[in-house]
Amino acid sequence: MATFFGEVLSVYSRAVEEDDEELEENEEDEQIRRELEEKRTVHLHWNPEISELLRAGNKVQCSSFILAVGHNAASFLSAYILASANWDVVGRAVAWNEMSRSGTGPSGEGSACVFYRHKDEPAALICHVTCHIAEDQLFQWTEKVFGYLQTRGLTVTVLSDSSVADYKTADYLCSSSAPFLRSLCSSAFSDQPVCQSLEQPNIITGLPAAVLNHCQVHSIAAAVYQCYSDVTGPDSITMDKYKPVLTKLGRSIQVYSSQSTDVLCKFVRSSEIQSNLYI
């Protein structure tokens, strides 16, 4: 929609289209639709060791599954946990959609969905998500990934980030209060979350919501920690807010905090270089 002054605004509408029952589809349309649907299927690629295990009918043994969704959460995980070099890449998930860049192929650097496993504690699994997973792929992604995991005794921790503009509160949020952390837990999660619970009428969407729904319905212990930030790119203050979660994670996996500031700075700098607004 263009306004009087000519700027283009994206308008969100709650109106719903009526299904067009009479729509006669010819065979070619149907084939295109089917092929598109097939192309949007989520694929998981595991390393030979895990593939072997799965082929034998086993599942991946896992007691702690940590997901990081979004740039802040993913960079935080890279700095504090993955930087210890005790982690092996064990697989990746590929989901093609309208946001996928053509040409970079399934293993396109920069945006991906990679699974890591701890060298000494194979029951700790990390999923590092920096790519976009479309709304229609979220359910499928979750079903497929959890289909490979042994879910008995599993605890899922999801770190994600969101804009403070999406947070609703009756009090006016002054700029000093952001960033802040909120949690949402499945009924099977008996532990105490490290921060305040997300207040109504706020909701979470996207991959964290898909994972939490799956865990709720299948009685798996899960907690989502959502950080609301007022900075659009990755920044170190926002990432710092995830720190309390480390105390929970520290029970199952080794947390690596030396040098983490350097690594954090590296992530932040790389995003700053891209911005030429104030050169």
Added chain:
Amino acid sequence: MFISSQDSPAAFKGFTLVMPAVAVGNVGQLAVDLIVSTLNMSRVGYFHTDCLIPMAGNNPYASSKADAEELHTPAEVYTAAELKLAVLQIRAPIIQTRSRKFRQQLKSWIKASGFSRTVVLSSSHAYQRDDQQLQGISLRYLMTPSMLAASADALKELGWREMERIPAFPGVDADAEPRLCIPGGGITKGLYTDSCAEDLPLAVLLLFCSEGDNIPDAFALVNHLNDWLHLLDGQSEQPNSKWKIPTSWSLLFGSGIPPALF
């Protein structure tokens, strides 16, 4: 797919199912929220499907701090056993390419559960009404033949208006068969025509409305439903005051205003 949240499987035999269609202004969903919140219904399970966009939040019907932290998902089933009433609440949009699949899943669940009747609360674009639809009240109903047979007496007493069929090409082809048209109604029409074909007892209650603050529309629709099903008894001066507004309806128009403005 329905997944029970309790140890024993949920029994719906002979229950009336009330469900919304995700439609203009979310009127059906808001009306269902009023029913669940007022009757204090208990959650018995989830409708876990890939046809809805995932979302999650804390208890939308929380009445105190104690029950606020309870996870809720995009589609859930609630019951009030003493009223033989079950309610399906849908909180997320349906993925457009999967609306047919979603209807199929709903129908097979309705059949398998043995509901005695299904009532769909829906809405339609007010601006797309034709001349005859513009007159009188803005509430309409639709009933499948098997539902009509069972509720003929009640219907006569209520004096409701049936949704008008409108000519396909007004003014051009007068002989053409008038057709049912529910613009902005989402799965409503599909669900109704499928239920007619499969002889499911199903009724649609709908309201012509526009997007905006649809809370008054939700009250109108839920009061209309109450005239028929008598979920809440007692005539009061203000029919709206007997319904309990859930806590999740707060901040519909965004966060608080910066105090520095004044």
